[in-house]
Amino acid sequence: MNQLLLDRSAGNIGPQAFARLYTSQLVNAIQYAPKLGFDGGEKEVNLEDSDTNREASRVAADKKIWAHQSGVNALTIDRFEGRILLSGGVDASIKLWSLDEVSNASSAHTLHPTGNIKKDQPSAHKFGITHLSFYPFDSAAFLSSSYDHHLKLYGTETLQVAGSFDLSSIVYTHAVSPIASHLLVACATQHPAVRLVDLRTGASTHSLAGHHGALLAVAWNPHTEHILASGGIDGTIRLWDIRKSGGSLGVLNMEDSLGITGTDGCGTGARSREAGKSHQVAVNGITWTDDGSYIVSAGHDERIRVWDAATGANTLASFGPSPKNSHLSNLPLLPTPTTLTLPGQTLLFYPNEQEILVFELHEGRLLKRLKVPGPSIAAVRSRTGERNVRNRITALAWRGAADGFYSAHMDGQIRAWVPRTKDDDSLDKEEDEAYRKDEDESEGSKRKRKVLDDVFRDLTRQKISFG
Incomplete structure (x- = not known):
C-alpha cells in the first residue's frame, strides 16, 4: 500500500488506475470477520422442563446467538447507501438490521434487529422466505417471495404489507431490474413459465413460456431494461425480450463457443436458437456482470459457465472440479463490480456448501477458499421441534469494496466477510x-x-x- 501511495504521489499512475489497484487489493484481501455477530434475540428451546435442563439450556443460550434459529434463507442490502440489511428465515420471519453500527469489523460487535416481521404476524408469509430484494429506486420498500406461493411488497419503515400477489406455485426466487421504468418483477416458480408481476397495477401481466419444468433462476440485464435471462430444471437458459409477443430470443448452448452474429442480447437483428442445453441438468444460478457484457450460470452438473451476452457464446472458462451444487433452490453467484478490479480480472464468489470459493471469472482460476466456521450438521428449530440439517450457504449480499459482503447460512448465522490487509493484521x-x-x-x-x-x-x- 505504501508503494502504491508513493507511485500515486510521484505521478507514476493516474487517479483511476490508483483507485482500481487499491480496490482490487481490498477485494482480494476479503476474509471472515469473526468479531461481528448477528443476534436475532432467539433463545434455545427447553425440550424438558427439569431444573437441570432449564439451567443447562439457559447457559447454552447465553453463549450462542442466531440471526434466525431456524436457518437463514435470504439476504439483501440496499444498493444506494448500504446501510440496511434484510434477512429472511426458514420459519418465514424477516428481520431488518442497521449496518451503520458496523464501524470496524476488527472490533467485537453484535448487531440486533431494528425491525422484525414475526412468523405469527398476520402480514407474514406462512412458509420459509426464498428471496428478498429492495424496491429498485428507493430502499423505502422491499419485496419478499416464499414457499407459500406469494410475492409481497413491504414498507421498510412500517414493515406493513403494501401488496400481496398469489402466484399459485412455489416462488423459488424473483428479480427486479435495477434500471427499468416498467417495474416488472420476474418470478421463477414451479410453473414452467416466467411470471411477470407489475408493481404499478398490482397484476400478473403475462407469462413467458418456453421452459419445460420448474424455474429456479431469473436475472435482468443491468443495462437493457427489457432483456431477461431465466434458467430451469430442463437445463436451459433462455433470453427474453419482454416487448415481443413471443418473448423468446432463444437459448444458450454450451456446445457453441462461437455464438450467433447479431445476437446482442437486445433482441435486434438476431435469429433465435431454440435447441441446445446450457447445462446437462437443472440450472439454479444466473447472474450478469454489472456491465451487462457477460452472463454467469451454475447448474446441478456442478459446472460454472460464463457466456458472452453479445453473441450467446460459451467462453469455455474452466472452473475445475471444485464447485459443488445439488440443492433444489436458487444458488447465489456474486461477481465483483467490474470497476473495482483491473480490466479482465473480475472475481467470482461462489458458495460451495461450507466454503466460499474465489475464482478469477474469465479464466476460471481458483484463487482461494474462504472457510466457513461451524459444524457441517447444524441443529435448527422447526415447526415440529429441533432437527438436524446440513449446514450450507444460502445467500450472499455485496456491500462494497471497503465493507465486503455478508453470507447467510442454514445454521442460523449471518457472517461478515471484509478486507483484511497486512496493515490490519499488524495493528x-x-x-x-x-x-x-x-x-x-x-x-x-x-x-x-x-x-x-x-x-x-x-x-x-x-x-x-x-x-
Missing part, C-alpha cells in the same frame, strides 16, 4: 501484544499486592511485646 497483533502486556503487568501487580497483604496479615497476627 491487531500490536493491540493483542499491548493487551497481553497490560494483563501481565496487572497480574504482576496483583502478585506483589498479595505478597504485601500476606506480610501485613502475618505481622498483625503476631503478638509483639516490648521488654
